[in-house]
Amino acid sequence: MRDVRERTESVERLVKKRRRDPVVVQTLRSAAAATIAYVIALRLSPEQLPLTAPLTALLVVQVTLYATLTNGIRRVNSVVAGVLVAIAFSLLVGLTWWSLALLILAALAVGHLVRVDEYVPEVAISAMLVLGVTTVGDTAWARVVETLIGAVVGLGFNLLLAPPVWVGQAGESIEGLARRLRQLMLSMGEEAAGRTPVEHAAARLDEARRLDHDIVEVDAALRQAEDSLRLNPRVREGLLHRVVLRTGLDTLEICTVVLRVLARSFTDLAKARDPEPLFAPPTGAAVEQLLADIADAVVSFAVLVTTSVSANAESAEARLAAELHTAAATRDKVALLLREEAERDTRHWQLLGAVLTEVNRILDELDTDYRTRRLLEELDRVSQEQRARMPRLTRLRERMGIQEQLWRNRAGMDGRFR
Numbered sequence: 001m002r003d004v005r006e007r008t009e010s011v012e013r014l015v016k017k018r019r020r021d022p023v024v025v026q027t028l029r030s031a032a033a034a035t036i037a038y039v040i041a042l043r044l045s046p047e048q049l050p051l052t053a054p055l056t057a058l059l060v061v062q063v064t065l066y067a068t069l070t071n072g073i074r075r076v077n078s079v080v081a082g083v084l085v086a087i088a089f090s091l092l093v094g095l096t097w098w099s100l101a102l103l104i105l106a107a108l109a110v111g112h113l114v115r116v117d118e119y120v121p122e123v124a125i126s127a128m129l130v131l132g133v134t135t136v137g138d139t140a141w142a143r144v145v146e147t148l149i150g151a152v153v154g155l156g157f158n159l160l161l162a163p164p165v166w167v168g169q170a171g172e173s174i175e176g177l178a179r180r181l182r183q184l185m186l187s188m189g190e191e192a193a194g195r196t197p198v199e200h201a202a203a204r205l206d207e208a209r210r211l212d213h214d215i216v217e218v219d220a221a222l223r224q225a226e227d228s229l230r231l232n233p234r235v236r237e238g239l240l241h242r243v244v245l246r247t248g249l250d251t252l253e254i255c256t257v258v259l260r261v262l263a264r265s266f267t268d269l270a271k272a273r274d275p276e277p278l279f280a281p282p283t284g285a286a287v288e289q290l291l292a293d294i295a296d297a298v299v300s301f302a303v304l305v306t307t308s309v310s311a312n313a314e315s316a317e318a319r320l321a322a323e324l325h326t327a328a329a330t331r332d333k334v335a336l337l338l339r340e341e342a343e344r345d346t347r348h349w350q351l352l353g354a355v356l357t358e359v360n361r362i363l364d365e366l367d368t369d370y371r372t373r374r375l376l377e378e379l380d381r382v383s384q385e386q387r388a389r390m391p392r393l394t395r396l397r398e399r400m401g402i403q404e405q406l407w408r409n410r411a412g413m414d415g416r417f418r
Contacts, residue, residue, distance in 0.1 A: 029161060034058040037153040044149060048141045053081075056150025061157055079120035079147040081110050094132055103127055140352025160179060170225035170245060173218040173304030175250055178302030181259060184208060184296035193284040195277040201263070201270040208260040213386035215253050222249055223374075243378050248305030251374075252366050255298060258365075262358040269351045283337040287355070290334050293327035294362055301366050319367055331359055 032053035041053035060075060085107045093099045107127040111120035153260065188204050222245055269278050279287060300320040308314050338356055344350035364370060 002311050007167075022081045029157065030061050032155040033061045033154050037150045038155070040153065041146050042150045045142050045146050047146070050142070050149075052143050052145045052146035053150040055151070057154040057157075058150075060151050060154030073151075074116045074119050075122065076147055077114050078111060078116040078122040079126045080088065080144055080224065081108055081116070082123040083112055083141075083144055085123070086127040086131040087127075089127070090131055097294050100128070100131075105133060111116045133170065144222055151161050157339060167225045167245070170218075170222045173221040174245070174249055174252065174306055175299070175302045177256075177301075178299045179217050180211065180214060181252070181256060181298050184211070184259065184263075185295035185298070188263060189288035189295075192278050192323075192348045193281075193288040193292070194267065195275070196266070196270050198267065198274055201267040201278075205260070205267050206265040208256070208263040211256045212258070215249075220251060222246065223394050243375065244305055247378050248302070248376055249308075251305075251371070252298070255362050255366050258358050259362045262355065264352045265351055265358065269348060270311040272348055280337075280341055283334070283341055285335055286334045290327060290359060293323060294359065294366075297323040297327055297366050298362075317368065320366070324363065324366060324368070327363060331356075331363065334359070 032059045038050065038054040039055035041047075041050035045053065056075060056079070085103065089099060089103050089106075091100075104124050104127075108120060110125035114123075116123065129143070184207055187207075190201055191204065225242075225245065266278060278285060297320060300316060300323055304316040304320055317360035335356055338352045342352045357407065
């Protein structure tokens with residue numbers, strides 16, 4: 001009985017998690033919006049099968065409200081432009097191979113002129129579909145009506161039922177990147193403590209270079225999260241969340257670049273000292289400990305910038321500060337040992353100095369005080385851009401007292417945004 005109960009509870013937790021999964025929520029919302037658009041089009045469109053309406057609704061209901069608004073407007077513009085081009089061609093010429101070529105050229109050109117971005121091919125598709133039917137006039141306007149129905153349903157659906165927020169997925173991506181950085185640092189530290197063949201050092205360098213692809217994927221997840229925060233009625237302090245996550249990823253990206261340079265320094269040092277070890281035994285052990293301390297700090301930093309509860313953020317910030325303090329003490333020890341090695345072996349003092357320089361850069365990027373200043377500068381920059389772009393809306397928001405609370409908290413009052 002106990003095993004059965006535990007399995008039942010496990011299934012229930014899985015079902016609840018799936019219900020809250022943004023992918024599941026988005027799938028259900030898209031299917032519902034397309035179905036509603038089709039039902040409405042059956043009553044309003046002269047076509048027997050008005051499939052343009054559900055197709056438009058399906059494309060318009062994107063993963064974020066911001067994308068829904070922008071995509072809906074561009075898609076309607078693209079379809080209407082294509083229909084107008086088809087009507088003009090139907091009045092002047094019939095459907096032949098050369099008129100089809102001219103139609104496609106004209107439709108694509110019009111698509112770029114009306115600035116529908118990724119929907120430029122939709123202009124040509126709409127024009128060809130309309131031109132290929134017999135009753136051009138009726139079908140053209142029916143397609144416009146169906147497109148408007150689908151776009152309105154898609155927009156209204158997201159206004160009434162706010163789309164999911166993808167911050168959690170972006171946070172998981174950022175933490176995943178930090179843990180991969182940590183694993184690479186630990187591997188480099190273990191090799192620094194003993195004899196490192198050039199092939200092993202070069203393999204770590206290749207691994208550090210491959211982290212660039214991970215950053216691209218994390219950046220895509222973060223962009224989706226940023227869009228999900230824009231204009232979303234369920235989200236407060238959306239600007240603040242966006243800036244915190246973006247600056248956090250920027251810091252990890254800089255750490256990734258510096259770590260790649262550090263891996264290159266280890267590789268060059270392995271080539272120069274082969275077959276001897278990278279460092280003397282005491283120095284190698286200290287370097288291993290230093291990279292382990294920094295690796296833990298990188299993960300704590302990622303947890304800090306992705307934590308949304310103040311109590312947990314304060315704990316994460318305290319843990320990060322303690323780990324940085326420990327790393328700084330180990331760094332001072334490593335600095336003395338590296339200086340002694342450079343005095344004994346003057347041939348490689350540049351590489352030994354580069355190791356210390358790169359470690360210092362990572363510690364500087366993770367420093368909480370530097371993080372606070374960087375965050376405030378970015379918040380000021382974004383707020384000034386918004387004020388210049390939308391002065392009336394900015395003044396209205398300030399009067400209503402909902403300016404993200406960051407101008408009162410200044411980001412440093414809440415550990416979550418440090």
